[in-house]
Amino acid sequence: MNEFEFIHALREHSRTQKQSRRVIAGIGDDASVLTQLGDRDLLATTDLLLEGIDFYRDAIPPQLLGRKTLGVSLSDIAAMGGRPLWSLVSIGLPTAVWRDNFKEAFFQGYLALANQFGVTLIGGDVSQSKTEIVMDSIVLGEVASGAAVRRSGAQPGDQIFVTGTLGGAAAGLKLIQMGARLGKEGLVSLPSVSGREEKPDHEESADATIENVESKAIEQLLLRQLSPSPRVGWGIVLGEERLATAMIDISDGLSSDLRHLCDESGGGALIHASQIPANPDVATLCGRRALDPLALALHGGEDFELLFTVRPENEVRLPKRVDGVEVHQIGVITDQPGRIQIEEKSRIWDLKPGGFEHFK
């Protein structure tokens, strides 16, 4: 039983509970949706981030870890079409980490992102841990009554959109695993990524230019992994304008998350490879670093972009961009439940989910 199967079983079980008061959406969506007494529904989400699984202590500066901890949960609220309001955070730190400047830097990054979106940190818990850093991020938000965008609302013919670009965060993770690190000033160090040999002087200059372009691309990809930007503005627009029929954030990977959306909606999907907005920095590096832009865009996780569906007649109402971020139409919902097809160069094949699973 992997975690998706277990969560499904738990969800079925929790439906048999005596009470399910005022619960519009419980287990099985990006966030839970609860009826408040006024004309807004309450949203709640939680995300666990564990050292060695979700991040490496030596690869992410504490400030960015603080930012990412909040960011992943803001993304869940955005994926419901809601507005984030309040947050809580639980932190477990080994004593040695407690004693250095980790927590101050962590909260500097956390609170800066909170301020950016008008979110107030209202509580949390602090505990000692034995060896590993542990974070649990909780965000509460609101949405107009009945306007929460579920995973389950897509219908055949709805067009499939995605914000921003895909594959960058997964490429960043690969680069980290190859040894790339952000430097103090945001520069990258490339201990084992660069395999260059000594060259004669006249070849140094051309190499330096390539190196410079590559460094910039690597830095951008590391930041995609370490410092994701939740699409809070898009979430609010898509929810308030009731534009999206279904939505999910891309945390596990497009192939996995599109499958979650289709499963919940009882439909299938046809997507066009050429329309998937692959991250341009991955393309810059793909030759020399053996990165496959399409594979990463399809299966790479942690981009925290929004994947959503729109009725064809509403496409014209979609803004061109929100907070400077564009959307791309990548395909259409079909009436073939469970079947996700991808069209690539006049060939159509069935897409298997290849996203992240904890317990295979």
Place this chain on the structure above:
Amino acid sequence: MNEFEFIHALREHSRTQKQSRRVIAGIGDDASVLTQLGDRDLLATTDLLLEGIDFYRDAIPPQLLGRKTLGVSLSDIAAMGGRPLWSLVSIGLPTAVWRDNFKEAFFQGYLALANQFGVTLIGGDVSQSKTEIVMDSIVLGEVASGAAVRRSGAQPGDQIFVTGTLGGAAAGLKLIQMGARLGKEGLVSLPSVSGREEKPDHEESADATIENVESKAIEQLLLRQLSPSPRVGWGIVLGEERLATAMIDISDGLSSDLRHLCDESGGGALIHASQIPANPDVATLCGRRALDPLALALHGGEDFELLFTVRPENEVRLPKRVDGVEVHQIGVITDQPGRIQIEEKSRIWDLKPGGFEHFK
């Protein structure tokens, strides 16, 4: 800087945030209090439970760990005078633990307690962890607008009450550390606790009686530690009837938590040692097991009883018991800020906090 100082600093810092919309109580109380749009306020709390710090895997059956995970957060909602409604839980499990029956037993215990109090599990997160079991428990609740019982509302002359008995959970922890374990049927095994030598037959029967009484007491104390009962009913009564002026749950220990309450209220306290309801099972064992009932009642954590203050004229309105649990008056709030005194056998001394701190 210990965790209390850090939380205080963070609280001061978060007050400088751009927004603090609809936040009645943020960092620094048992739960956060938020304005909803109707006539109820929203409560939110989170508690992190880490293996090797908050529990030992070999000492707590998964079912009781599930129960305790929810219970500690229900206790926080009770300490605000509120009614729990919804819960989320984040779980990190090593792969080997994921593959055995841990999660099924965990949720059996968790959901049984949720059902008991009409709480609906609405979400959470599941992650792989490297080596240790990690839980973060989140509970949302409600209270009538303006009726949340803060730590800060006590005034000189208010009487100090505590639900149930104190010191049992800390005694249970000591017994676990001495090697005592719950058996399959709730019986205890005493690998290193019992130091008896072989005795002649005629002494066996008296010993067996003592052993039996002790076993029962040890079992009760282990359950106080491993399976706390949050005082949800008392919390609702004290909040809805507006009986308590200030309240906190006893998680760190009476001496620590009374200090938190006094610090927030800007007062002091005088408590009477003879009126503190020490756990009776600790008294049963105190001779042979070197347990000090008063010291454990004063400084032992994790009883999850409610400590609250009541105006003298409202004492008559207090119910005798709620859900079978009594309360005891243990002292009075004084006008000496920061000073907590204890009267013991006609002697009055200043009480130093001796409760649990993660980072000393």
